[in-house]
Amino acid sequence: MVELQARSLRVKIAQQWGSLGLPFLLVAVVILFSFLSPVFRTQFNFLSILRFASFIAISAVGMAFCIMAGEFDISVGSMMALVGVLGASFVPVIGGFAAVLTTIAISSFLGFVNGIFITKLKIPAFITTLGMMFVFRSLAYIYTDNVSVYIDNDFWLYMGNGRVLGIHFPIILMVLCFVGGYLMLRKTPFGRYVVAVGTNAKAAELSGIHVDRIKIAVFVMVGFFVGISSVVISANMGVANPGLLGQGYEFQVITAVVLGGTLLGGGNGSLGGALLAALILGSLRNGMNLMQVSSYWQQVVTGSVLIFAVAINRLRYTLMGQEA
Secondary structure, three states: OHHHHHHHHHHHHHHHHHHHHHHHHHHHHHHHHHHHHHHOOOOHHHHHHHHHHHHHHHHHHHHHHHHHOOOOOOHHHHHHHHHHHHHHHHHHOOOOHHHHHHHHHHHHHHHHHHHHHHHHHOOHHHHHHHHHHOOOHHHHHHHHOOOEOOOOOOHHHHHOOOEOEEEEHHHHHHHHHHHHHHHHHHHHHHHHHHHHOOOOOOOHHHOOOOHHHHHHHHHHHHHHHHHHHHHHHHHHEEEEOHHHHHHOOOOOOOOOOHOOOOOOOOOOOOHHOOOHHHHHHHHHHHHHHHOOOOHHHHHHHHHHHHHHHHHHHHHHHHHOOOOO
């Protein structure tokens, strides 16, 4: 009886953390930096936080599906750089709208290539995407001869700087991406297949799910959302730099997804949690910038948050009696 009560308490604590932990962290971060810097609590700054969070959150949608399927992709930062410089260079030739679509299409194709290597050649995701991280970045350098590609097109620039009813367009894109991702995850067979594959790939295959196709599809999704993010971020900066675009981006995206409650082992995940986590990371970075914290220490904080997120997830699912 005592053991059952103890287990019930552990499960309740884990569930409370799952539903209230991230909102509590976000509020705590906002309150902390609001006291440390009056600028932090201004409306203009909150919009800046939302816009920066959107840069991470858009790609986090695809990465969440990928990790829920039991895989992950650390090439997304370099992929962003490559498709960014390619798309930006196409703008004078085919126009902004066509260049945006081409950028997203190329990025989706690169995700497809990653998926093929992992599923058909049976190369582990870590090795495949680590190798592609260097390949994509190097190709970006080769294509541009390490020269930035400046963007002078109203449509492309609007993707990162435009506003609708006073709201930054990247924020609207972020909401649309999350709504689309949520509907796909919760309301379609594909979403159920992704969770099933991440939970137990062999069991999913025995039940009739084509595991390889699902995994390829999630890598295509990663590429699709990275393509959108590449356009948005390069538009915000007005330039696609092969060295700076997407630098360290993969770790920010993975941190957002894992902090949001998605297990690195696959199966369990939360798109809403990833969105809240992106807001937390955006608030942390914005607050540290206002406090003039060194970029090196900011990387220390980001790395520490990733380790913290993995540890908390393992503890939460262990308390619930599930495999973490």
